Amino acid sequence: MHVTDAQDVRRVSVLKATGLIEAAIDPAFDTGGSYRLAQAALVVCITDEGHAEIDNLRGRNASNTDAPPKPARTGIEPMHYLRMIERSTFPLRVDDAQEINCIEALKQAGFVDAAISPVLAWKESREPQELAVIRRITPFGRAQLARGTS
Template sequence: MHVTDAPDVRRVSVLKATGLIEASIDPAYDTGHGSYRLAQAALVVCITEEGHAEIDRLRGRDGIDASSRKASKAKNLEPLDYLRAIERSAFPLRVEDRQEIGCIEALKQAGFVDAVISPALAWKDAGGEPQELAVIKRITPFGRAQLARGATK
């Protein structure tokens, strides 16, 4: 499903950040000036196992068993798990790991963190392979509210 309406793109970002859907969100960089802009479009690929389990839970049915959830989470770092992991970090926080930067991008699009993510650049001492850099400035009040909701479950 292709989404272009700004509120819907934000909803897709939140659902992606919470691990309920797989989605591709357009790059959020204005390459002419190097500044950040809000994403204008998103492509929803699928509902994740966690998403289906949440739908089943909301419908009053027991969804996926715990072992299936653990196996699927072991494959990828989930953005909300990453948010919990950095909750008590000292900010600004510099991140170079690609998987973590993917989480940061999802969290930023969802409005959970204030962060700057550089495009992939070939650093002089990196052996020529392009590397990204992210700097998380803070967890936003919206992100802190999400963490508080997760703590009460």
């Protein structure tokens, strides 16, 4: 599903950050070089966790079904990453690509205040790299952590 309404893109960002859906979010740039809120998103699918949450909301216990075990997922989940940095000293500088993917999802969801550079070729490396600086976890992100949602 392609989403272009600003509120819907934000909702998609939250669902992606919490691991309930798989989605591609269009990170647009303004002329100042900083990220602004995405203007479009493409929802790819509902994850197994998302289906379990839907079943839970409908009053079904997904753990009682005879569903096959979930395949192992690779990479870091954004909410797990948010928990990892919960007690960090900010600003936090990050150059790991997987972590930056999490930061982008968390930023789009409104859970962190962060700046992410465009991909640049640094002097020390032949490979282009990104750099992210997390300024803080937002009150919305802290509320999500307090809910215990992962």
